[in-house]
Amino acid sequence: xxxxxxxxxxxxxxxxxxxxxxxxxxxxxxxxxxxxxxxxxxxxxxxxxxxxxxxxxxxxxxxxxxxxxxxxxxxxxxxxxxxxxxxxxxxxxxxxxxxxxxxxxxxxxxxxxxxxxxxxxxxxxxxxxxxxxxxxxxxxxxxxxxxxxxxxxxxxxxxxxxxxxxxxxxxxxxxxxxxxxxxxxxxxxxxxxxxxxxxxxxxxxxxxxxxxxxx
Numbered sequence: 001x002x003x004x005x006x007x008x009x010x011x012x013x014x015x016x017x018x019x020x021x022x023x024x025x026x027x028x029x030x031x032x033x034x035x036x037x038x039x040x041x042x043x044x045x046x047x048x049x050x051x052x053x054x055x056x057x058x059x060x061x062x063x064x065x066x067x068x069x070x071x072x073x074x075x076x077x078x079x080x081x082x083x084x085x086x087x088x089x090x091x092x093x094x095x096x097x098x099x100x101x102x103x104x105x106x107x108x109x110x111x112x113x114x115x116x117x118x119x120x121x122x123x124x125x126x127x128x129x130x131x132x133x134x135x136x137x138x139x140x141x142x143x144x145x146x147x148x149x150x151x152x153x154x155x156x157x158x159x160x161x162x163x164x165x166x167x168x169x170x171x172x173x174x175x176x177x178x179x180x181x182x183x184x185x186x187x188x189x190x191x192x193x194x195x196x197x198x199x200x201x202x203x204x205x206x207x208x209x210x211x212x213x214x215x
Contacts (some may be wrong), residue, residue: 002110031153032055034145039094044143046105047122050098051136057095058084059155059171062140063133067121068121073103085172160185 004010025030035056038049054060064084074081074088081088091099106121120130158167159181162209168178 028153028157031157033152034150038143038145042061045139046098046101048143050095050102050138051122052082052140052143052150053095055140055150056144056154058089059151059158059173060084061133061151062136063088064172066122066124066133066136068104070103071117071119072120072121074094074100075100075103085169088168088172091172098125141199155181 001010001012031060037052038052038056040045051062051065052064055062072083074083075096080091080099082091082099083089100116103119106118106123118128122131122136123129124135125129139149140150144208154169158171159178160172164178164182167173167182168175173176
């Protein structure tokens with residue numbers, strides 16, 4: 001609409017919408033209860049557990065998760081790194097084990113139409129295509145995870161604990177989005193840095209041969 005108006009293809013206009021923070025979030029304890037269930041409930045599908053934990057712990061959208069490829073996971077004998085943004089994230093156990101399992105089964109079993117050659121971490125039913133964001137969201141709903149509120153809660157809490165610049169680099173979100181969430185969560189890291197810079201240098205402790213105030 002803005003593009004069409006700038007080029008005088010339309011006279012329609014609309015007011016800007018001010019974002020006032022997350023509209024729906026989960027209770028903090030409910031979020032951690034869901035995360036613990038996905039981490040330890042081996043009756044659930046490993047792929048669903050992995051996707052749900054990316055939403056609950058790393059504030060990822062189903063659309064972003066569906067576009068992950070095998071190259072986004074870097075695993076060796078000692079650690080598993082996941083690249084959601086410019087800076088890779090070191091996955092803890094048992095999440096790292098779920099990532100290893102997903103990569104191994106992806107490479108070891110043929111998928112419909114491509115005989116296991118797809119580079120997508122979560123291939124879809126159509127050859128050469130990843131699973132759709134809609135289907136991922138459906139699978140999450142089936143195991144009791146609501147992607148929207150779960151992601152909002154995760155991002156709200158992460159923004160309160162991590163500076164916006166680091167959050168943007170690690171989670172693959174725009175810096176303006178990270179700053180907006182930081183303000184919404186009152187995680188004012190700029191004010192914190194300014195306060196630290198104003199602190200006076202501690203005075204040296206007098207030796208036993210000196211008395212306080214002695215030159």
